[in-house]
Amino acid sequence: MPFIPHTEADVADMLAAIGADSIDDLFDEIPPELRAKGLDGIPAGLPEMDVARLLQRRARADGEPLCFIGAGAYAHHIPAAVWQITTRGEFYSAYTPYQAEASQGTLQVLYEFQSMMTALTGMDVSNASLYDGASALAEAILMAVRANRKTASKRVLVPRSLHPSYRRTARGLVGNQGIELVEVDFDPSTGTTPVAQLEAAADDGEWAALVLPQPSFNGTLEDVDSVTDWAHGRNMLVIGVVNPVALALLSPPGEWGSDGADIACGEGQPLGMPLASGGPYLGFLTCKQAFVRQLPGRIAGRTLDAEGKLGYTLTLQAREQHIRRSKATSNICTNQGLLVTAATIHMAILGGEGLERVAAACHANTRRLTALLCEIPGVEPLFDGPVFHEQALKLPAPTAEVLRALAAHDILGGFDLGAEYPELDPALLVCATELRTEEEMLAFRDLLLEVLGARG
Amino acid sequence: MLIQEQSRPGRMATAQAPLDMADVSDLPAGLRRKTRAALPEVSELQAVRHYTRLSQKNFSIDTHFYPLGSCTMKYNPRACNSLASLPGFLARHPAAPESHSQGIMACLYELQDMLRIVTGMHAVSLAPAAGAQGELAGVMMIRAYHDARGDTARREILVPDAAHGTNPASAIMAGFEVREIPTGSNGDVDIAALRDAVGPQTAGIMLTNPSTVGVFDCNIQAIAATVHEAGGLLYYDGANLNAILGKVRPGDMGFDVIHMNLHKTFSTPHGGGGPGAGPVGVSKRLEPYLPVPLVVKDGAAYHWQVEKDRPESIGRMTAFGGNMGILLRAYIYARLLGAEGMRRVSEYATLNANYLLARLSNAGFTLAYPERRASHEFIITLRKEAKEHGTNAMDFAKRLLDYGFHAPTTYFPLLVPECLLIEPTESESKEALDGFVEALIKIRAEAKDRPDLLKQAPHTMPVRRLDDVRAARQLDLAWRQAQAQD
Numbered sequence: 001m002p003f004i005p006h007t008e009a010d011v012a013d014m015l016a017a018i019g020a021d022s023i024d025d026l027f028d029e030i031p032p033e034l035r036a037k038g039l040d041g042i043p044a045g046l047p048e049m050d051v052a053r054l055l056q057r058r059a060r061a062d063g064e065p066l067c068f069i070g071a072g073a074y075a076h077h078i079p080a081a082v083w084q085i086t087t088r089g090e091f092y093s094a095y096t097p098y099q100a101e102a103s104q105g106t107l108q109v110l111y112e113f114q115s116m117m118t119a120l121t122g123m124d125v126s127n128a129s130l131y132d133g134a135s136a137l138a139e140a141i142l143m144a145v146r147a148n149r150k151t152a153s154k155r156v157l158v159p160r161s162l163h164p165s166y167r168r169t170a171r172g173l174v175g176n177q178g179i180e181l182v183e184v185d186f187d188p189s190t191g192t193t194p195v196a197q198l199e200a201a202a203d204d205g206e207w208a209a210l211v212l213p214q215p216s217f218n219g220t221l222e223d224v225d226s227v228t229d230w231a232h233g234r235n236m237l238v239i240g241v242v243n244p245v246a247l248a249l250l251s252p253p254g255e256w257g258s259d260g261a262d263i264a265c266g267e268g269q270p271l272g273m274p275l276a277s278g279g280p281y282l283g284f285l286t287c288k289q290a291f292v293r294q295l296p297g298r299i300a301g302r303t304l305d306a307e308g309k310l311g312y313t314l315t316l317q318a319r320e321q322h323i324r325r326s327k328a329t330s331n332i333c334t335n336q337g338l339l340v341t342a343a344t345i346h347m348a349i350l351g352g353e354g355l356e357r358v359a360a361a362c363h364a365n366t367r368r369l370t371a372l373l374c375e376i377p378g379v380e381p382l383f384d385g386p387v388f389h390e391q392a393l394k395l396p397a398p399t400a401e402v403l404r405a406l407a408a409h410d411i412l413g414g415f416d417l418g419a420e421y422p423e424l425d426p427a428l429l430v431c432a433t434e435l436r437t438e439e440e441m442l443a444f445r446d447l448l449l450e451v452l453g454a455r456g
Numbered sequence: 457m458l459i460q461e462q463s464r465p466g467r468m469a470t471a472q473a474p475l476d477m478a479d480v481s482d483l484p485a486g487l488r489r490k491t492r493a494a495l496p497e498v499s500e501l502q503a504v505r506h507y508t509r510l511s512q513k514n515f516s517i518d519t520h521f522y523p524l525g526s527c528t529m530k531y532n533p534r535a536c537n538s539l540a541s542l543p544g545f546l547a548r549h550p551a552a553p554e555s556h557s558q559g560i561m562a563c564l565y566e567l568q569d570m571l572r573i574v575t576g577m578h579a580v581s582l583a584p585a586a587g588a589q590g591e592l593a594g595v596m597m598i599r600a601y602h603d604a605r606g607d608t609a610r611r612e613i614l615v616p617d618a619a620h621g622t623n624p625a626s627a628i629m630a631g632f633e634v635r636e637i638p639t640g641s642n643g644d645v646d647i648a649a650l651r652d653a654v655g656p657q658t659a660g661i662m663l664t665n666p667s668t669v670g671v672f673d674c675n676i677q678a679i680a681a682t683v684h685e686a687g688g689l690l691y692y693d694g695a696n697l698n699a700i701l702g703k704v705r706p707g708d709m710g711f712d713v714i715h716m717n718l719h720k721t722f723s724t725p726h727g728g729g730g731p732g733a734g735p736v737g738v739s740k741r742l743e744p745y746l747p748v749p750l751v752v753k754d755g756a757a758y759h760w761q762v763e764k765d766r767p768e769s770i771g772r773m774t775a776f777g778g779n780m781g782i783l784l785r786a787y788i789y790a791r792l793l794g795a796e797g798m799r800r801v802s803e804y805a806t807l808n809a810n811y812l813l814a815r816l817s818n819a820g821f822t823l824a825y826p827e828r829r830a831s832h833e834f835i836i837t838l839r840k841e842a843k844e845h846g847t848n849a850m851d852f853a854k855r856l857l858d859y860g861f862h863a864p865t866t867y868f869p870l871l872v873p874e875c876l877l878i879e880p881t882e883s884e885s886k887e888a889l890d891g892f893v894e895a896l897i898k899i900r901a902e903a904k905d906r907p908d909l910l911k912q913a914p915h916t917m918p919v920r921r922l923d924d925v926r927a928a929r930q931l932d933l934a935w936r937q938a939q940a941q942d
Contacts (some may be wrong), residue, residue, distance in 0.1 A: 003530070003531050003723075003882070004800055004801075005793075010707070010885070011807065014886060017811055024803075026803075026806045026810050026830075027672075027704075029671070031677065035701060035704060035708055038795075039798065042574060042790075042795040043791070043794060045791070045793050045794025045795075046792060051539065055563075056539075056542060057547050058544075059539075059564060061559035062545070062556055062557055064547045067547075072775055077551070079472045085507045085508060087537055090511035090739065091506040092518070092537070093516040093726065093729070094516040099853070099857065101920070101922065102520075102914075102917055103514055104513040104917070105513035106514055111933075113932045116495055118936060120495070123519060126731070126933070129730070131585035131586065131774050134772075134774055135773065136470055163775065168771055169773065169774060172772065176599060177629065177631055240939055248492075248493060250487055251486060252489060259645075274546035275547060275549045276548065277548045277549075278550030279774065280730075280779040280780075300933070301928070302932040303925050303926045304922070309919055313927050316931075317928075320621075322868075324625075325625060325906070326620065326625060328625045328628075331625035331628075331629050333621075338729075339727075339730075341728065345503060348459045348498060349469045349472050349498075351467075352493045352497070354473035355473075356493075357473040357474045358473055360477050363478065367482070386482060386484060386487070389831030396851070402553075407556065410556075412549060412551075433852025445489055446901045
């Protein structure tokens with residue numbers, strides 16, 4: 001019996017101790033008419049070697065195409081040590097560290113992670129993860145509406161240049177609580193959403209918060225200082241949505257404008273998580289000290305034990321659902337603990353300089369790729385201005401057709417921007433992280449040239 | 457010592473980063489970071505040794521019996537991890553075209569189907585990232601259903617007082633109000649109180665069955681009829697699905713919507729606090745509202761269904777459609793078990809729980825519901841021991857750690873004083889269970905003779921009992937901040 005150790009003798013002894021004749025008798029409080037008749041359609045169990053054969057076939061079927069898609073999930077080098085240690089049984093098969101004395105390993109990892117995230121974002125405090133970047137943004141919006149004492153407004157300004165899936169996810173998750181997300185268009189020439197653009201969109205009424213992505217979905221970089229100061233001048237809280245690898249190069253949210261962003265969140269995937277079809281990743285959420293009691297999710301704290309020795313424990317649990325129930329800051333319980341472990345080891349191994357080298361290589365590769373692709377007639381940058389590691393390009397042919405033709409040769413050529421922003425069509429968002437080589441980028445250029453040329 | 461405290465300026469794991477610092481001088485200075493982020497500067501070996509040693513400070517299923525009630529800490533087969541980590545699965549970008557996704561989509565489609573069958577529901581979405589997100593998706597669908605019918609006065613969700621805290625918290629996040637329903641003395645929902653509570657304001661009820669007190673609610677059919685007659689829907693919290701997997705199906709009990717915790721019942725790991733996966737299953741009338749994406753099959757080809765294909769959907773719960781790697785692990789586990797194996801899960805989980813209950817009862821421990829069968833878990837109350845020796849449930853729990861057993865769930869559910877909620881799971885052997893019983897008997901003897909041994913426990917862990925009050929009052933949540941305070 002898979003994963004069940006009982007011998008027939010064990011079962012007989014155990015039933016005798018219980019005073020039951022059969023295992024079936026143990027279900028005798030369940031009305032007989034509710035008992036399942038059968039599980040038709042569920043196949044019989046297979047030994048591990050057969051399941052392995054099936055899964056290997058399916059994994060191979062999806063291949064390992066050369067990928068130039070970013071759009072919120074990025075392929076980076078992950079040191080071998082990261083997942084070898086993360087999947088040690090002591091991390092992999094432990095529960096949420098409620099019994100602190102028997103969970104000091106996980107708890108110290110959480111504390112180190114929080115420390116690293118505050119260092120990276122320049123914020124005061126961090127929680128110990130949410131599900132992903134989009135759901136972290138939803139929690140950040142709920143938090144900002146609760147935390148903004150200067151207004152009772154439940155309206156939040158959201159640039160249309162924020163990741164489309166983040167906008168959809170956030171709308172779904174906060175909409176039922178009466179929060180209104182008002183979208184602001186970007187400047188069509190720069191792709192950015194500067195103060196003038198925000199001024200035009202925000203009426204004179206009160207607003208709870210502004211969401212400020214850096215970089216934005218279309219790859220461009222915002223003037224975060226002036227936008228942050230403008231929002232604070234209007235009594236809005238500022239929620240930064242940031243890429244943690246980009247933060248090795250770019251100004252951290254804690255230093256935006258005169259006072260810094262109030263909350264910073266984002267997707268932790270670039271910190272040691274494989275693409276893996278979109279998850280499991282980890283959402284991070286950091287904020288100013290003043291808002292710590294509004295933070296949702298687990299938080300690890302350092303304290304002393306009965307003998308005065310340093311130790312770690314989950315703290316501020318009065319915010320959480322298992323204590324406060326309907327009055328909790330969020331319903332979140334299970335979060336992304338194992339991914340936090342991976343991200344912590346990843347950041348420890350890379351260090352500040354390693355992460356900066358990765359970020360710089362991503363930036364340089366994307367510039368190189370842009371230059372190569374723009375050698376092709378009709379391909380040119382969609383916006384002026386700097387980018388981090390994603391570039392929006394204008395294409396001379398329908399994007400979906402081009403991407404299909406590239407994929408037929410195992411190159412995933414980028415994200416179809418026009419599918420989300422019809423006014424930009426035909427347009428392509430490309431990304432070249434530190435993993436992409438000169439040969440790979442040349443191969444992409446040559447194939448794109450061929451695909452576009454074949455169209456005449 | 458923290459990894460940050462091992463940092464030395466100029467040290468790094470050189471093999472792991474690009475050889476050179478590429479030129480980024482085109483980035484405007486005003487947008488640049490002014491000082492490098494203060495991440496640890498350590499060698500690769502230092503990091504490896506540090507985190508390996510930290511791992512050794514944890515209890516885990518792989519190292520210890522972990523009878524944590526309501527958490528289903530069973531063996532996580534290693535094949536689920538290694539096969540879900542095949543290069544083709546790890547490398548796939550979430551926006552990869554369907555032409556390069558048929559392998560994983562086949563797995564997801566079949567998982568949807570197996571979960572649908574084993575729960576007796578009409579359709580399943582794998583989108584929610586954890587149990588609490590599954591709950592939220594579930595109550596959002598209940599809301600969408602009533603709203604679509606113009607039945608907008610239904611703004612109240614009923615929740616038994618023994619429910620997990622996530623239930624009321626999820627209902628609030630979906631914009632509902634919460635009304636608690638008391639639990640009767642036999643552990644079942646107080647059906648008279650339920651009848652008084654339902655009305656035109658009732659949107660639905662959130663129910664765990666078997667409940668958090670470890671018994672199967674015998675009145676489930678009457679509860680379903682009461683709520684349905686009042687116009688409400690029934691939500692099934694799948695936290696305890698391990699107790700009935702393949703034996704009883706929530707769909708057959710009359711539930712309209714359910715979530716499953718794959719990190720419990722389908723043995724994807726708990727990971728020290730996630731990731732989980734919380735798929736939702738629905739009856740026919742709620743199908744249009746399922747969260748996206750879904751996988752559908754057309755001939756031999758698999759396709760995604762997203763917002764534009766399902767206009768009435770409550771939407772997406774995360775940016776990319778869920779914890780795919782966890783869903784793969786659950787799929788692998790389901791294929792290893794098959795239909796028979798799934799049924800055996802609940803049978804042997806129930807056998808183990810009732811055996812532990814019988815042995816502890818015979819040894820003189822007080823059962824919270826002595827007249828009831830255990831489901832896959834049960835409650836003992838240490839009220840007597842607390843009164844006689846001044847040793848409470850937490851003292852027993854901490855002392856168990858010294859004996860090499862993770863503690864059961866303590867002080868939950870809140871309605872049983874000094875309780876331990878014990879869930880052994882099907883993957884534990886009789887010897888492991890016997891060892892646990894012996895330890896509890898010894899600890900009870902210690903409580904009588906040397907109560908301080910319990911009150912000061914644990915004695916053998918990396919730290920002694922921690923000062924939680926200090927942790928909450930003198931907040932120390934990040935290393936850099938801590939240095940600034942010193």
